[in-house]
Amino acid sequence: MLRAVAMMFVLTLPMWGQAQELLVPHQHHEWASFPEGSWKQVKQVTETFKEGELVSSMTTTLTIRLKEVGKDYIVLEREAKSEVSGQVFEKPIREFRSGLNGQSSGQRVRITPGGEQKISILGKPYNCEVRQMEVLGEPTKITGKVFYNASTPPYILRREHTFKAEGAEAPQKEMVAEVVALNKPYPVLTEIKTVAFIVQKTTSADETTETVEAQCTEVPGFVVGTWMTAYDAAGKLKSKTTVQLLNYEVATEPANATTSKTGLFRNKRQQRRVFDDSE
Template identity: 85%
Template structure:
């Protein structure tokens, strides 16, 4: 999904001493901008096709909770329940720790500031800070460019990436995502909120994936809707995935100084959203 790809490849700026300067500051991060304890619940439906015919369908309910926010990392807790052919499978609760911009624990990256550049969304220009990036010491060379605007949610307005195996002359996979609309009214449970729409296209030798996503900065994780379609090398439909927001809560906590471990102020938001299941 678009959000998965975005989370994997939003990366850190170079270090200054032992402190790390973040590509996306806490107040602009899809999870770190919310108080610990905030959560969301989504329903994901994936349909698989063969020769144009539906062969299977799986529905998964995911509850994702923000457990911890540090200076340069987050910890998310995930609870999942899937239904396939009428059978329900409950998965154990798992915790995932990642860098504040999605990098894995042992991953090293090099980020190079590349000045400023204007991009256009529906004819309106937006000045962005450009960052070029490269993942180091990996079997696949990953390089990309990120366009960041600190005043316009969802803040990363465009991403470009290529994936090239060691020894290959051309990329094995390419990905481009961009915001195509901003400040659009959209039903988020019982409210109408402002969202941005993002499109992403990922191409490889054996598959092309097209994704549309709605993001709202008021909701933990930002994503409130996803529609993804995958095609094989011959252009035949492989799968369709939709993600629907079922419920969410922004934890209401007072702003207090953080521990010396993080060195920042946490719980910047003091708002709360709770929606009963019968309202969905």
């Protein structure tokens, strides 16, 4: 998924001062903008194909909870249960600590301002700050551009990334993700909310994936729906994955939220919506 790919990119070298050393500030981050204790539950269904025929299907229910938000990191707790061919597999609860842009320990990135550039969404121009990045010290050179607009959710309106092996002439993988629609009504559990739609295409020598994602900044993690299709080098269908939001909650902020580590939490009331899954 889009955010899962973005988690590969790290930003640890400040170029704009302390408040801007991250890809986006806390209040525009898909998790750090929510109070600790906020969570979401999703159902992911992955179908695998061979020669056009369905060969397997796996359904996974994931519950992801925000445990901690720091100045430059988050801690997420993940609980998962998968069902394959009628068998249910419970997975242990795990915690994951990452930088606000997904960096693992030891990774560094050089990030440089790339000026301003306009992009068009359905014929309307949007001014964006261009932020260029390069992952340092890795065998695969990862470079990219991010187009950021602080007043237009979901804030990152376009991403371009290239993966290139050391010494290679051609990239191993290229990814482009862009917002194609903004402020669209969309059913989020029992309510109609405003979402943005993002289209991503990732290409490599042996696979092409096409993904459509719906993002709502009122829901932890932003993502409320994903539809991904993968094709092999010959253009034959390999897999389909859908992600459906089942439930979520935005935790009530503590009274001292304005003096927290980040000081950037939004003032959000507690919310919970229950999905009636009749399947």
